[in-house]
Amino acid sequence: xxxxxxxxxxxxxxxxxxxxxxxxxxxxxxxxxxxxxxxxxxxxxxxxxxxxxxxxxxxxxxxxxxxxxxxxxxxxxxxxxxxxxxxxxxxxxxxxxxxxxxxxxxxxxxxxxxxxxxxxxxxxxxxxxxxxxxxxxxxxxxxxxxxxxxxxxxxxxxxxxxxxxxxxxxxxxxxxxxxxxxxxxxxxxxxxxxxxxxxxxxxxxxxxxxxxxxxxxxxxxxxxxxxxxxxxxxxxxxxxxxxxxxxxxxxxxxxxxxxxxxxxxxx
Numbered sequence: 001x002x003x004x005x006x007x008x009x010x011x012x013x014x015x016x017x018x019x020x021x022x023x024x025x026x027x028x029x030x031x032x033x034x035x036x037x038x039x040x041x042x043x044x045x046x047x048x049x050x051x052x053x054x055x056x057x058x059x060x061x062x063x064x065x066x067x068x069x070x071x072x073x074x075x076x077x078x079x080x081x082x083x084x085x086x087x088x089x090x091x092x093x094x095x096x097x098x099x100x101x102x103x104x105x106x107x108x109x110x111x112x113x114x115x116x117x118x119x120x121x122x123x124x125x126x127x128x129x130x131x132x133x134x135x136x137x138x139x140x141x142x143x144x145x146x147x148x149x150x151x152x153x154x155x156x157x158x159x160x161x162x163x164x165x166x167x168x169x170x171x172x173x174x175x176x177x178x179x180x181x182x183x184x185x186x187x188x189x190x191x192x193x194x195x196x197x198x199x200x201x202x203x204x205x206x207x208x209x210x211x212x213x214x215x216x217x218x219x220x221x222x223x224x225x226x227x228x229x230x231x232x233x234x235x236x237x238x239x240x241x242x243x244x245x246x247x248x249x250x251x252x253x254x255x256x257x258x259x260x261x262x263x264x265x266x267x
Contacts, residue, residue, distance in 0.1 A: 002134035076126035174200035
């Protein structure tokens with residue numbers, strides 16, 4: 001709407017007229033267009049007020065700004081209506097009064113022109129406020145939506161947890177079928193290991209990474225020598241509900257050897 005208000009403001013500012021019938025013919029379309037823009041602004045305010053945008057932080061300021069655009073547009077229409085009112089018309093006088101001669105007509109025009117010009121200046125000012133308000137409104141709504149999207153993305157990331165590597169995903173999948181954390185004796189030293197029910201090998205490093213992310217937990221009520229049952233948490237199940245991550249393409253596989261590329265160019 002900003003461009004519509006700017007275009008109308010330019011037309012009102014540059015309007016040229018002769019008081020009387022010519023002024024009415026030139027001012028009337030400007031008044032009608034102002035009323036149309038007022039109706040459009042009011043319709044958009046109603047739509048915005050009935051939308052989910054009102055749940056976004058900062059939306060109240062945008063609604064109030066759009067309401068001010070409705071007000072300024074309506075005031076611009078009133079100013080143009082005052083131009084119509086101040087316009088000197090050329091109809092015949094009532095019975096008993098003499099018809100206006102050229103001197104009277106010139107005097108009436110001279111008296112009306114400053115009033116009409118003042119109302120036109122006021123309309124230009126109000127339309128300028130409308131255009132500025134629309135620009136600020138568009139910027140504000142864009143920022144509000146962007147902020148809301150960032151917040152939503154952060155919330156989803158927090159809910160689903162950090163991204164897993166393929167190895168971590170496979171380990172988590174295996175542990176969902178059952179597993180335990182235990183301590184074995186190797187050369188007289190206690191070493192903590194992970195065992196899964198399906199025999200999938202899970203390193204203690206991978207297990208600790210999953211535990212650090214809150215995706216698995218071990219039953220600490222039993223000792224590591226007896227074996228602590230491993231449970232996949234709700235956050236871990238949410239991670240498994242996502243597609244398995246793909247392994248990154250290695251640099252060696254992604255790069256065509258120079259010698260091979262050169263050899264393929266010969267016939």
